[in-house]
Amino acid sequence: MTRVAIMTDEIGWHTRQLQAALRARGAIGRCIDLADCHIDTTAAWHGLALPGFGRALPDAVLVRGVAAGSFEQVTKRLGVLHALRELGVPVYNDARAIERSVDKSMTSQLLHAAGIPTPPTWA
Template sequence: MASTRLVIFNDSHGWHTQQLQHAFSHYDIDITTADLAQCYIDINNHNKVMIPGLAGDRPDIVIVRGIAPGSLEQITFRLDCLHYLAEQGVRVYNSAKAIEFCVDKARTSLKLAEAGIATPATWSCEQITIAQQIAT
């Protein structure tokens, strides 16, 4: 039976990656480290999300430890890669949806309040004039 293919995504592989590599060293797992910023989508390839170090193969498991800063388009693209991998049956830990909720404080606050979880008085807006109106 072939080894499980695991990808650890991070924009800088340090102690997080080393700890994960050590933890998985006792199992039959091939570990690849990569940066989501280096991935690309190839519509003409049956694997679609191309990950450096996998020679076109699809991983079995992905662990996301970090995503490099970037423009809205760059971050959206990286999350698209994670969404697609999950849709293809890859187990993604720290999924795109989880990341979206963690970084979107307004949406997270709304979801907490909708679930009946005590949430402090919160408001969110884009314009300082609106914030000033709300605050006064």
């Protein structure tokens, strides 16, 4: 059975709806807080520790959000998402997309470079 990690620090109606939709498609959705995930090269061959997955990796990851934190905390969380992608796990709302959309100056620069009209920006 396909195992999907739902990265969220808030469990509620939206995560229950995601889990129900995954179940209807023959998959299991497991909610885990990205803050509880970390890089641990002693944990498994892949070097990640993900609560509820033991030494295995999820088949896919849905990122609902990345909680606020210090620079180091947020960087660590994004590092876990980067590592999952590098290991071949499909990550929806992956770290690159999050980095580009959260950093409004980067978003503006990318839009400008692609020839998409955007308001003048100085950062």
